[in-house]
Amino acid sequence: MPTCQSTNDEAAALLQQNPHTPEGTCLITDTQTAGRGQRGNTWEAASGQNLTFSLILKPVFVTATAQFQLNVAITLAIAELLGNVYAINDVRIKWPNDIYVKEQKICGILIENILQGAQIGQSIVGIGLNINQINFGNPRATSLALLRGTTTTLPEVFGHLCKLIEKYYLQLRAGNYTTLKAKYLQQLYRRGDLANFADAAGQPFEGEIIGINDTGQLAVQTNNTLRYFSFKEIVYL
Structure with missing residues (x-):
């Protein structure tokens, strides 16, 4: 077309x-x-x-x-x-x-x-x-x-x-x-690097991308907590 x-x-x-x-x-x-x-x-x-x-x-x-x-x-x-x-x-x-x-x-x-x-x-x-x-x-x-x-x-x-x-x-x-x-x-971008993000509420936080789980959520280590994010729930800063 x-x-x-x-x-x-x-x-x-x-x-x-x-x-x-x-x-x-x-x-x-x-x-x-x-x-x-x-x-x-x-x-x-x-x-x-x-x-x-x-x-x-x-x-x-x-x-x-x-x-x-x-x-x-x-x-x-x-x-x-x-x-x-x-x-x-x-x-x-x-x-x-x-x-x-x-x-x-x-x-x-x-x-x-x-x-x-x-x-x-x-x-x-x-x-x-x-x-x-x-x-x-x-x-x-x-x-x-x-x-x-x-x-x-x-x-x-x-x-x-x-x-x-x-x-x-x-x-x-x-x-x-x-x-x-x-x-x-x-080949995952920023994996293993400490970086800045914001959650769906706009709250900034520091974390390290660990990988993804079986459903494709992004796994991010923040302090002593491993958090999982779906589409539109996390923003790279």
Whole structure:
């Protein structure tokens, strides 16, 4: 699509019209005018310079309580793309849905699951990956071009990423949760570092990210207490 408000919204509309839309269907656009992030934030992307797309998956083998495992698989695919294919150093997965290089964001992910009973029926995986954009309103944003000093064709990056998503998706389908989680923890942003956060009430606190639990909550050690946070319950300061 040359332009749309949100590829995730377009994918949701497609599934509503045709619930039997094949798994692997991808909606990609040059210009996304209302891309959304985890907290409802908009996604800044210059037209035709970045990858903005949504992938329809049907991970019926994943239970509702384990749905964060899909986030693990997708973020690992993107981290491997940047670190192994394009030799970017210091790639980190920022819980729950971002990819950082050092202290700058290069990718945002928004996964919206449609549950069927105790299982995931369908998933819409929205990805915004900064490729060739070099000017950002947010100083904490970066791109492949800024990091490598050269542009890269979008179809090339997209092809590599699709192969890696398939690789990790098949590992997820095989039930390799322990292996995937261990690799995820190795690349988890700020893990093991004493850092400042705020809770859902806006109360600041100091803590150390330990990891995630089986449902995908972030585990943070604060003084002598291990606290667990769900989406939107903790803010990085």
